[in-house]
Amino acid sequence: MNNKPKRRILPHVILMAYVLSVLYPLWFVVVSSMKNNTEMFNDPWGLPPSWNLTNYASVLSNSLVIRNFMNSMFIGLIATVTTILLSTAIAYALTRMKFKSLNRIVYGLLLLSLLIPPASLLIPLYTMIQELGLYNTYFALIIPYAAFGIPLTVFVVSAFLKSIPLELEEAGVMDGLTTYGILLRVIIPLTMPTLVTVFILNFINNWNEYIMASLFLSSQELRTMPVAVVAFADKFNMNYGALTASIAISIFPVILMYSFFQKSIIEGVTAGSVKG
Amino acid sequence: MSKIYKNYTAYFIFVVPALLLYITFYLIPLFNSLRYSFTDWNGINDPVYTGFGNFAKALADEKFWVAFKNNAYFVGFSVFIQVPLIIFISIIVSGVKRFLGFYKLTVFLPSILSTASVSIIWKFIYAPEAGLLNQVLRTIGLDSWVKIWLGDEAYAIFAVLVTNGWQWTGFYIVLILAAIFAISKEVLEAGEIDGATGWTKARLLTIPLIRPVIGVTLLLSVTGAMKALDIVLIMTKGGPFGSTELMATYMYKQAYSMNDFGYANAIAIVITLFTALVTLGLQFFNNRSKEDAY
Numbered sequence: 001m002n003n004k005p006k007r008r009i010l011p012h013v014i015l016m017a018y019v020l021s022v023l024y025p026l027w028f029v030v031v032s033s034m035k036n037n038t039e040m041f042n043d044p045w046g047l048p049p050s051w052n053l054t055n056y057a058s059v060l061s062n063s064l065v066i067r068n069f070m071n072s073m074f075i076g077l078i079a080t081v082t083t084i085l086l087s088t089a090i091a092y093a094l095t096r097m098k099f100k101s102l103n104r105i106v107y108g109l110l111l112l113s114l115l116i117p118p119a120s121l122l123i124p125l126y127t128m129i130q131e132l133g134l135y136n137t138y139f140a141l142i143i144p145y146a147a148f149g150i151p152l153t154v155f156v157v158s159a160f161l162k163s164i165p166l167e168l169e170e171a172g173v174m175d176g177l178t179t180y181g182i183l184l185r186v187i188i189p190l191t192m193p194t195l196v197t198v199f200i201l202n203f204i205n206n207w208n209e210y211i212m213a214s215l216f217l218s219s220q221e222l223r224t225m226p227v228a229v230v231a232f233a234d235k236f237n238m239n240y241g242a243l244t245a246s247i248a249i250s251i252f253p254v255i256l257m258y259s260f261f262q263k264s265i266i267e268g269v270t271a272g273s274v275k276g
Numbered sequence: 277m278s279k280i281y282k283n284y285t286a287y288f289i290f291v292v293p294a295l296l297l298y299i300t301f302y303l304i305p306l307f308n309s310l311r312y313s314f315t316d317w318n319g320i321n322d323p324v325y326t327g328f329g330n331f332a333k334a335l336a337d338e339k340f341w342v343a344f345k346n347n348a349y350f351v352g353f354s355v356f357i358q359v360p361l362i363i364f365i366s367i368i369v370s371g372v373k374r375f376l377g378f379y380k381l382t383v384f385l386p387s388i389l390s391t392a393s394v395s396i397i398w399k400f401i402y403a404p405e406a407g408l409l410n411q412v413l414r415t416i417g418l419d420s421w422v423k424i425w426l427g428d429e430a431y432a433i434f435a436v437l438v439t440n441g442w443q444w445t446g447f448y449i450v451l452i453l454a455a456i457f458a459i460s461k462e463v464l465e466a467g468e469i470d471g472a473t474g475w476t477k478a479r480l481l482t483i484p485l486i487r488p489v490i491g492v493t494l495l496l497s498v499t500g501a502m503k504a505l506d507i508v509l510i511m512t513k514g515g516p517f518g519s520t521e522l523m524a525t526y527m528y529k530q531a532y533s534m535n536d537f538g539y540a541n542a543i544a545i546v547i548t549l550f551t552a553l554v555t556l557g558l559q560f561f562n563n564r565s566k567e568d569a570y
Contacts, residue, residue: 011368011369011371011372012372012374012375014365014368015365015368015369015372015375015379018365018383019378019379019382019383021442022382022383022385022386022442022446023382023385024408025397025398025401025408025442026385026397028401028408029397029400032400040406041405041406044406044408044411045411045415086293086294086297087294089289089290089291089293089294090290090291090294090295092290093286093287093290093291094291096281097281097282097283097286097287097290098281098282099282099287102287102291106291106295109295109298109299109303110298112302112303113298113302114555115548115551115552115555115556116302116306116548116551116552117499117502117503117547117548117551118503119503119504119505119524119527119547120306120309120503120524120527120544120545120547120548120551121301121302121305121306121309121544122505122527122528122531122544123309123312123527123531123537123540123541123544124304124305124306124308124309124312124541124544125301125305126531127308127319127537128304128305128308143297143301144301146297147297147298147300147301147302148301148302150294150297150298151298151302154294173280177280178280179280179281179283179286180286182280183290204388207390208388208389208390208391208392208393209390210390210391210392210506210510211505211506211509215532225390226390226391226392226393227392229392229393229396230392230395230396230510233396233399233510240400240403240406243396243400244400247393247396247397247400250390250392250393251389251390251393254388254389254390255385258385258388262381262384265388266380266384266450269387269447269450
């Protein structure tokens with residue numbers, strides 16, 4: 001009985017220390033972004049003397065950050081929508097349609113992706129993007145992003161489709177729906193929650209992607225956020241205020257999405273990786 | 277029903293676009309990479325066939341071995357430090373009732389941030405003067421521990437490993453937590469009646485029951501370690517003096533700084549082969565342990 005309160009507190013002490021190590025660096029970034037260099041060196045720990053947003057103002061006005069932000073949005077959304085449309089269609093065909101051996105071959109081909117690390121495809125992809133005339137266009141990212149999202153999305157959507165009973169579709173057939181009608185009227189509405197989850201996952205992946213974005217685009221106007229942040233870090237090497245402000249701007253949308261969709265993000269990421 | 281689902285046109289429309297995109301951006305690059313890996317190619321002129329020349333070059337290339345060793349560090353750090361820590365923390369989290377949601381939420385957070393942002397944040401933490409780490413050390417009086425973390429050959433790779441750990445540990449904790457909560461209550465209660473509590477329970481009941489997910493965690497963290505690229509590129513560019521070079525960053529440099537696309541593709545093939553071998557090996561091991569469990 002004696003050690004009971006102790007046993008209740010110890011886990012929380014360990015976990016709080018861990019949580020602190022996760023949150024404090026982020027907090028430090030936000031606090032630093034509201035200080036100038038002198039304040040940062042004199043009082044690194046304290047709160048900023050005032051809610052000073054000049055660093056944000058200078059980042060937003062002196063650079064293409066808003067443009068970069070919109071690029072990331074645009075590229076991320078188009079690529080994600082493409083992935084979802086194509087993957088849902090193929091998952092529907094693979095789980096429902098009666099082409100047994102073909103289905104098995106296609107699924108097997110998709111499974112191969114698990115053995116191929118995307119980083120190792122970087123150089124041939126770069127060559128290909130140039131040969132296709134896509135270099136330094138939005139499509140240089142949209143098409144590869146859409147393609148790289150396909151395998152995992154197919155696995156997650158297929159797993160869900162296998163779990164829903166055929167009766168609803170049979171009823172759809174009775175009502176005179178065609179193959180396409182069943183997909184649009186029965187399957188997609190039923191799969192909506194899963195589709196939302198894979199949408200968020202793919203979008204976050206695309207939003208965060210750095211290496212292809214830095215290689216396949218050269219002009220500053222087309223840059224996405226991660227590339228812009230890294231360029232910023234190189235440029236404002238010593239201007240910590242502007243640097244931390246740009247970091248805060250780049251992670252803000254993801255944290256906002258996370259606070260709204262935390263449950264489906266966590267479920268989706270974990271389900272995806274276990275099934276994959 | 278069978279007529280509806282034996283529609284050739286529909287099948288074609290559903291399967292071909294996704295498959296085409298997948299093949300174009302996964303399988304064709306892999307095939308091209310393999311083709312170029314047997315050539316001497318500067319990216320502009322016509323490639324010249326050199327057989328296994330590039331692979332022989334890698335074997336004799338000291339810098340490649342440094343990169344290989346660093347990848348091995350990455351893998352070793354994941355398997356022997358990160359994964360045990362992940363299991364330990366997951367078991368602690370699974371035992372608490374208060375703040376459970378809060379812990380899950382915060383711990384998971386770094387894994388949804390971009391590696392670019394995480395790398396910059398940590399570069400800032402490791403900064404020699406204003407950096408958080410050195411400031412902490414100075415404040416608590418450990419001035420002799422103050423280092424130029426990313427500029428010191430002895431510490432740079434570990435600084436990168438810690439950053440990578442910070443980003444991904446929480447992700448795996450949530451993964452394992454889901455498996456722990458999926459264990460049936462009856463099994464755990466039966467164990468408790470038999471006297472298994474605390475760490476005995478964890479060792480004899482929980483860990484064996486979540487072995488498949490531990491396998492997945494190992495698989496994901498090892499393959500993650502094999503393909504690590506942007507974190508090093510942003511934090512250290514492989515320096516100081518090549519001490520943090522990874523196979524993927526070395527490949528990147530061979531292509532874009534040295535214009536040796538043949539050699540770079542050969543390194544890409546080595547990375548793919550290793551990843552595939554490790555994946556298949558661990559998968560085999562997982563399947564065996566799954567059979568053992570029943």
